[in-house]
Structure formats: C-alpha cells, structure tokens
Amino acid sequence: MIQRVRGTRDFQPDEMGRRRQLEDILRKxxxxxxxxxIQTPTLENAELFTIKxxxxxLEEMYSFEDKGGRKIALRPELTAPIIRFYISDLSNYPIPLKLYCISNCFRYEEPQSGRYREFYQYDVEIIGSDAPDADAELLLLANDLCRRLGLSDVRFRIGHVGIVRSMLDGTPVKKEExxxxxxxxxxxxxxxASEFLKSRDVPSKTAGRIMEVCNTKGDSSVLHAIEGDAAAYLREVLRIAETDGAMNLTVxxxxxxxxxxxxxxxxEIDAPELGAEKQICGGGSYSLSPLFGGKAVPSTGMAFVVDRxxxxxxxxxxxxxxxxxxxxVLAASESxxxxxxxxxxxxxxxxxxxEFDLMRRSMSKSLxxxxxxxxxxxxxVGDREAASGKVLLRNxxxxxxxxxxxxxVAEELEKRLGSAI
RNA sequence: GCCGGGGUGGGGUAGCGGUAUCCUGUGGGACUGUGGAUCCCUAGACCCGGGUUCAACUCCCGGUCCCGGCCCCA
Incomplete structure (x- = not known):
C-alpha cells in the first residue's frame, strides 16, 4: 500500500464539508x-523566502532544483508571494490595497498537534497605508472572525517593535545588533537579553529600563508611562480598535x-485550549517590498492557520x-x-x-x-402511480x-425545501 | 533534528511463541413495491525489513507512519 507523505492529510467528505464551511466564513x-x-502559485523561486x-x-522548506536547474520551493507562507505579486503587477491599484488569500503552504518540520507539513493559511494584507487605522482594522477583523467562529477563549497580545528599538538607539548597541x-x-x-545589554556596555540604569519595558504587560493603560512615537502609535491603534466593541487584548x-x-x-492571537501549538494568528506591519526589489510601501497583515x-x-x-x-429518486421497476x-x-x-439510484437496486436498498x-x-416512481401520471413522495x-x-413533484419539492431552509 | 507513547479488517477493539475475538460499517438475502429494528450469509486485518526460534501477530533490533512534547515557528 502506498502511504500518504508524512505530515500531509486526506480529508474525508464530512471533514471536507466542515473545512469548506469555515472557508465560506473566511471569504464572507x-x-x-x-x-x-487573490491566488499565487504553489511553487516559487526559493530565493523569495531566503531573502525574506x-x-x-531552506532547512525547513520543501525545496528542490527543477529540470532547468532553478532553485524552487513549495511556499512556506503567503506574505512574501503576495508582496512579490504586488510589486510585479498590483502596484498601480488604488491604495489601500486590501487583499486576502486562502491557500496551502508547506514546511518541513516535525508534525505535532495542530502542525502539519502541508497546512492552510488565511492571509490578510493591507498595502499602502501607514496609518494606525490599517493596523486597527486587522484587529477588528480578527476579533470579528473569532466571534463569528464561536471561539470564546482567544487572547490577543500586541506590541510594537519601535518602542524597544528607539530605546536601543540611544545606547552603544548598533542598529544591526x-x-x-x-x-x-x-x-x-x-x-x-539582559546579559546582552551588559556585554554591549549599556549603562545599567538604561538597561534596566529597557528590560522593564520588554516585560511590560497589561491593558492599554500600561502604555501611559511610556514615551515616544511608537508608544503613541500603539495607543492610537488600540483606541481605534476598541471603539467598536471589546476584545480580549493584552499589551x-x-x-x-x-x-x-x-x-x-x-x-499574536492564541487559543490556549490548543496546547503547545496554540497560536492561531500572527501579524504586524512590515516593509518587504524593498527587499524584493520594489519601492518601499507601508504594509500590514496577518495570517491565520486554518487548521488550528x-x-x-x-x-x-x-x-x-x-x-x-x-x-x-428511485424507480420501483426497470420501466x-x-x-x-x-x-x-x-x-x-x-x-x-x-440523486437517483445508480445501482439498479431494490426499493428497500435504495431507501x-x-x-x-x-x-x-x-x-x-412506480408503475401503479405512473399509470395515473403520479409518483409517490415520501418524507x-x-x-x-x-x-x-x-x-x-419538482416544483412542489422546490417549494417545500425552499421554505424549510 | 531530539524525547516519550503507539500501529490487529474501512472505523473501533480482544488476544496469544503454534496466523485471530467482538462491535460497527460494506455487499447480498429474509423483504415478491418501502429506510433507520431484527436475523442470516459474504468479503475484509496482525505497518515494513532483519534477528532469535522447530515456529513470530506476539520477543529483540532497525525503519516507517500516527499521537503528544522539545527545538523551531518566516
């Protein structure tokens, strides 16, 4: 018997129905x-991902050389392909360009609960806006989605890379470090991390303050004590996101x-009941376009793992x-x-x-x-009823x-089934 | 890549150093024009390879796949 490739799955009809229902909700x-x-190819040049x-x-991708000697990879994620696509063909669309994609991705990792080598991502990207409103909309969408899916226990954790980076700017730690x-x-x-700062001769008072910020957790009020543009931006994102209902959000x-x-x-968004692989979504704003040879364009996006x-x-x-x-529909007789x-x-x-009977089976078996x-x-459909132009309809x-x-009969059934739905 | 637990008909299981139990499901029949009840019949399995042994599904080793965890998680 030929086995499935490790970490891949077959989906039986009932399971497939469930997955399609979820996808319908995601598309809606x-x-x-x-x-x-949008949709991008399953295969990309491996370079797209190594650049990013x-x-x-490479260790964790399915990659190979094709017959022309090109280095090819099965996509391990969707953001890089989308930005590649944006640079090549979509950059003249009016901004903000709001895109999504539901596709399979591949990673060569050890399978475990909620982690497969072929898995499905739902990826959402906003390209062209550098305003906090764009980031906030992702949170609104994500929160709404969790509600529509009936996920009662999800936790949003949100930060801002600029807060710590700007604090590091005033220290001997070089940009590239x-x-x-x-x-x-x-x-x-x-x-x-603390040791790292010490080794770079960051004054202990400053280092202590940086570590304190890195350990900051709580509701949005914890941001009041933090200065700078990044913290202000994050405050603004949270303010916008919370104008339309509550979300279980931790800074x-x-x-x-x-x-x-x-x-x-x-x-990041977690569903704690999933155990070790509890993260269902990750997101943030980024600048990838220049890495791929395009113009700098502000972008923000997130990706959900559909399987989780x-x-x-x-x-x-x-x-x-x-x-x-x-x-x-079944026939009681050959005729x-x-x-x-x-x-x-x-x-x-x-x-x-x-459906009609494909087996030429008895009524008993067909029912x-x-x-x-x-x-x-x-x-x-039987001879007795057919003689008077009728059929038997059984509920x-x-x-x-x-x-x-x-x-x-067709019109009648359309009416009954239509009103019952 | 690493660690732990597993692998018996399609699904779920019992079992033993001498090739296998039951449930469910499948196909057919009792049912000659009536399903989900019942009964009968049929088909269907010991993950793969090596070792020990007179004999391995059973014990040992390796592999593989599954489940869970570590690393990682773009």
Missing part, C-alpha cells in the same frame, strides 16, 4: 471588510519579532452538519428508470440537490441508501407518503 468576512481574494527570512529557512536582542526577547530569554511589549522587516505593531481554527472550533463544541442530498432520471434532472435545474445520505425526501423524517402529479 473578507468581503464584508472589502478585501479581495534568511538562508536558514538590535535584531539579535529582539530575538532573545521574543523567545522570552530575558536573562540572556505585551515582549512581543517584538526579531526580523528586520517588521516596522511597527506586532501581534478548525481545531479550536471543535474544542469549542462547534460542530458542523454534513452535506446531504435533498432528494433521492420507470427514464422517468426517474428526468425527475432528478428537473429537481437539479431548480437548484434542489437530487436505506437514501437514508444514509440524509435525504429529506424520496421520490418513488424521510416522518415516513408520511403521498401521491403527487409527476409534472408537479
């Missing part, structure tokens, strides 16, 4: 906020991200129904099969999903199958049956 909310869907994240990511410090803070290695200035392209706010949203929904007890067929096919056809043309398919009605839930005109 994106449209509600005025974002437009460093050569180290700042990221190394931020990486330590991001990984919560506070002792190492955590230890959320910083050590990568150079982050320019402003940075945030599904897990979180399931833990929250939100189950989705399976996809059923509305009507099953009625053509009539059966025509009835199914007229139902389908009216938008009523209908059993109809039942397993969750059909609400069965239409039975599969109640078992109630009635004769109904052959010509009227």
């Amino acid at each position: 909310i994106s449209r509600d906020y005025g974002y437009r869907e 994240s460093g050569p180290g990511v 700042q990221s190394a410090f931020l990486r330590l803070v991001d990984k919560k290695r506070m002792d190492d 955590d200035l230890g959320v910083v991200r050590g990568l150079d392209y982050y320019t402003g706010i940075v945030f 949203l599904i897990l979180a929904m399931e833990k929250g007890g939100k189950a989705a129904g399976k996809e059923n067929t509305d009507v099953f 009625q099969r053509e009539s059966m096919i025509r009835i199914a056809g007229s139902l389908r043309r009216r938008g009523v999903s209908a 059993k199958y109809a039942s397993s398919r969750g059909a609400r009605y069965a239409v039975m 599969m839930e109640s078992g109630v049956q009635e004769e109904i005109g052959l010509e009227d």
Whole structure:
C-alpha cells in the first residue's frame, strides 16, 4: 500500500464539508471588510523566502532544483508571494490595497498537534497605508472572525517593535545588533537579553529600563508611562480598535519579532485550549517590498492557520452538519428508470440537490441508501402511480407518503425545501 | 533534528511463541413495491525489513507512519 507523505492529510467528505464551511466564513468576512481574494502559485523561486527570512529557512522548506536547474520551493507562507505579486503587477491599484488569500503552504518540520507539513493559511494584507487605522482594522477583523467562529477563549497580545528599538538607539548597541536582542526577547530569554545589554556596555540604569519595558504587560493603560512615537502609535491603534466593541487584548511589549522587516505593531492571537501549538494568528506591519526589489510601501497583515481554527472550533463544541442530498429518486421497476432520471434532472435545474439510484437496486436498498445520505425526501416512481401520471413522495423524517402529479413533484419539492431552509 | 507513547479488517477493539475475538460499517438475502429494528450469509486485518526460534501477530533490533512534547515557528 502506498502511504500518504508524512505530515500531509486526506480529508474525508464530512471533514471536507466542515473545512469548506469555515472557508465560506473566511471569504464572507473578507468581503464584508472589502478585501479581495487573490491566488499565487504553489511553487516559487526559493530565493523569495531566503531573502525574506534568511538562508536558514531552506532547512525547513520543501525545496528542490527543477529540470532547468532553478532553485524552487513549495511556499512556506503567503506574505512574501503576495508582496512579490504586488510589486510585479498590483502596484498601480488604488491604495489601500486590501487583499486576502486562502491557500496551502508547506514546511518541513516535525508534525505535532495542530502542525502539519502541508497546512492552510488565511492571509490578510493591507498595502499602502501607514496609518494606525490599517493596523486597527486587522484587529477588528480578527476579533470579528473569532466571534463569528464561536471561539470564546482567544487572547490577543500586541506590541510594537519601535518602542524597544528607539530605546536601543540611544545606547552603544548598533542598529544591526538590535535584531539579535529582539530575538532573545521574543523567545522570552530575558536573562540572556539582559546579559546582552551588559556585554554591549549599556549603562545599567538604561538597561534596566529597557528590560522593564520588554516585560511590560497589561491593558492599554500600561502604555501611559511610556514615551515616544511608537508608544503613541500603539495607543492610537488600540483606541481605534476598541471603539467598536471589546476584545480580549493584552499589551505585551515582549512581543517584538526579531526580523528586520517588521516596522511597527506586532501581534499574536492564541487559543490556549490548543496546547503547545496554540497560536492561531500572527501579524504586524512590515516593509518587504524593498527587499524584493520594489519601492518601499507601508504594509500590514496577518495570517491565520486554518487548521488550528478548525481545531479550536471543535474544542469549542462547534460542530458542523454534513452535506446531504435533498432528494433521492428511485424507480420501483426497470420501466420507470427514464422517468426517474428526468425527475432528478428537473429537481437539479431548480437548484434542489437530487440523486437517483445508480445501482439498479431494490426499493428497500435504495431507501436505506437514501437514508444514509440524509435525504429529506424520496421520490418513488412506480408503475401503479405512473399509470395515473403520479409518483409517490415520501418524507424521510416522518415516513408520511403521498401521491403527487409527476409534472408537479419538482416544483412542489422546490417549494417545500425552499421554505424549510 | 531530539524525547516519550503507539500501529490487529474501512472505523473501533480482544488476544496469544503454534496466523485471530467482538462491535460497527460494506455487499447480498429474509423483504415478491418501502429506510433507520431484527436475523442470516459474504468479503475484509496482525505497518515494513532483519534477528532469535522447530515456529513470530506476539520477543529483540532497525525503519516507517500516527499521537503528544522539545527545538523551531518566516
């Protein structure tokens, strides 16, 4: 037997139905906020990702040489491809350009709970705005999304890379060393971070103040004590985001991200019930375009892991129904099969999903199958009824049956199923 | 890459150094024009490789995949 590739999944019909329902919600909310869907290739030049994240990511990507010797990678994320696309073809769109994308991504990592080698991201980007309103809108959308999905326990943690960076600017720590410090803070290695400052001859008073800020956590009031443009900007983002309802939001200035392209706010969303892989979303504002050879353009975006949203929904007890067929049509005799096919056809043309018997099975077996398919009605076409131009209509839930005109059955079912939905 | 726990029909399970139990599901039948009840029949499994042994599904080793965790998480 040939096995699945490690870390990949097959989705059975019921599961696929659930995933599609979630995607429908994602597309709906994106449209509600005025974002437009795009799609980029599964394959990209590996360079796109090594430029963004460093050569180290090659270790964690599916990459290979194609027959022309080009270095190719299966995309490990969606932001870099979107910005590449923006630079090549979308830069003349009116700004703000609001885009989203739901696609599979690939990472060569050890699979564990909520982590697969092929996974799905929902990525939202706002390109062209450097105002706090853009960052705030992402939070509004994310919060709204969690509510629509029925996720009761989600926690937003938000910071701003500029706050600590501007404090470092006044110290002997060189610009290019700042990221190394931020990486330590991001990984919560506070002792190492503190040691780092000491080793760079940062005065202990200043270093103490920096570490204090890195450990700052709480509601938006913790920002009052912090000076500078970055803190003011973050305050403004929070003010805008909270004008339309509450969100479970914590200011955590230890959320910083050590990568150079982050320019402003940075945030993460956790669903604690997911355990080790609890982060369902990460986002922030960044400047990637120049790295890829484009003009500098302010951008902010976020990416949800679709697979973890599904897990979180399931833990929250939100189950989705399976996809059923509305009507099953069967023939009681060989001579009625053509009539059966025509009835199914007229139902389908009216938008009523209908199946007919493909096995030439007995009525008993066909009804059993109809039942397993969750059909609400069965239409039975038999010689006795056909003689007077009728068919038997059976309500599969109640078992109630009635004769109904052959010509009227499709319209009647459309009416009944339409009003019941 | 590392650590721990696992792998028996499609799904869920029992079991033992002498090739396997039950439930459910599948297909057919009782049902000759009526489903989800019942009964009967049929098909269907010990992850792969090596070792120990007269004999391995069982014990040992390696691999692989799954589950969970570490590292990482763009």
